[in-house]
Amino acid sequence: MDRYALPHDLSGEPDRLALMSQMLDPQLFFRLRQIGVGQGWRCLEVGAGNGSVSRWLGQQVGETGSVIVSDLTPDLIRAVEAPNVEVKAIDVTSDELGSGYDLVVARALLHHLPGRTAVLGRLAEAVGEGGWLVLEEPDFHPVLATDNPELRDFWEGWLAWAASEDIDYFVGRRIAARMIALGLQDVRAWGETILYRGGSLTARYLSSTMHELHDRLLASGFISPRVWDDAMALFENEDFWSWQNSYVTTVGRRAAGRGRRGS
Template sequence: MARHTHGTGDEGYLLDNRQVEAGERFTALSQLFDPSTFRHFETVGVAEGWRCWEAGAGGTAVPAWLAQRVGSAGHVVATDIDTSWMGRAAGFAVLRHDVATEAPPPGGPFDLVHARLVLVHVADRDRALRSMVEALRPGGWLIVEDADPALQPRICPEEYGPAQELANRLRRGFRALLQQRGADLAYGRKLPRTLREAGLADVEADAYFPITSPACAVLEEATVRQVRDRLVAAGLATHEEIERHLANIAAGGLDLATSPMVSAWGRRPQAAHTAR
């Protein structure tokens, strides 16, 4: 779940893994989205002996689940441009790797390649996607999961008071910072078409987002603390507004949502093909 941004002409990825809040965000994202991700792994039939590549893993929860499922006969490699949150991996290999610029990692061809909250932040998304498709064995599955903030742009879907209005205004500022760094805030909805155009078959997709959850509050607090200085520097918020928003979160009266997470999956055909 760590991100890659190249060629945007700005300061790189907005939510840098090296910041202390990154760990809090990884934990919250795992609580929010791992059940949906694991459901999709079940859908494509991840089983003992599979070879899997978790691209942009960030933390350990997803590759650890895969490693347990594929067992000693299988192989899981977790890659990221920053592996500092991996710790001591158990049951899977960890490799520093940039999916946007490098060839697929060793260990393939893979039965499964998975990326969550990665491509939305990559400047050359098409190249990164091609790399993942090329790493699949014939019949192997690619699962890509990415947010679509433009589908549901509010952090508080019901904007019924000043606290909710402030939260949504800060969220608009956060989205502006993401766009400045090359993020495609409408990328999630494009995934089904993108996977078909890459040559995959049996493409399906769904979407999920919580409307309120304790983990949403943890995620929002960590995100705001991580980007507060950039929001202020860009004139998108004041320190006082940010402190007020953080106090509103702590008071527990906000129904905080996430952007829809669109999950799309497809299979590399058995016949040889060239991904576009």
């Protein structure tokens, strides 16, 4: 198992994951609708956090479909009690994933995993004939476009710290080519960002992520106390607007063969 930077026992994690669901679910649901997710689909979600995506998937696939919602630590998966949704503990780096799914989906997971390339291969393997792999991961290029020099210092420090921890905050741009190398078809990718305002949902999400990592960030030396204070003040300043990182949604499909499903 790869080490994970933001384990669920951090005190702010349930709230941070709730903000994440609120911020990102609409974009992912739009893309899932676009590939046609619907009645009868057999789905797997890995690294599900609080399970908001699988809760919605359970409603889309109906009684004839099924959803496995999983996480390394599934303790925060809530309110997905439905006969067609099963909660499982799955370490995506090593545990059996099953096979033949119509949809395998993960959001904001691969960037954290040093073994991300191998994990992407494992996820692709789990997709059945005619099924889809849908991955949504960050690409931080927009944050460096800020006009504010203090915030640029903050993001440069943050990205240097992440690289030192083998967290890839630019992985979003790399997934489409990898899906093609793995033999998936109809590969497409879209990056979406938010122009956020201090005090907004997005600013609160960014601030809560940073506060969970405060001690490690400052101890690393990549972010000074002054740069930290300036950035946190901007995240609260309602007169301040800036770019969030983008989230890149990449979709790819396994060619349909003899039957829609594998084993």
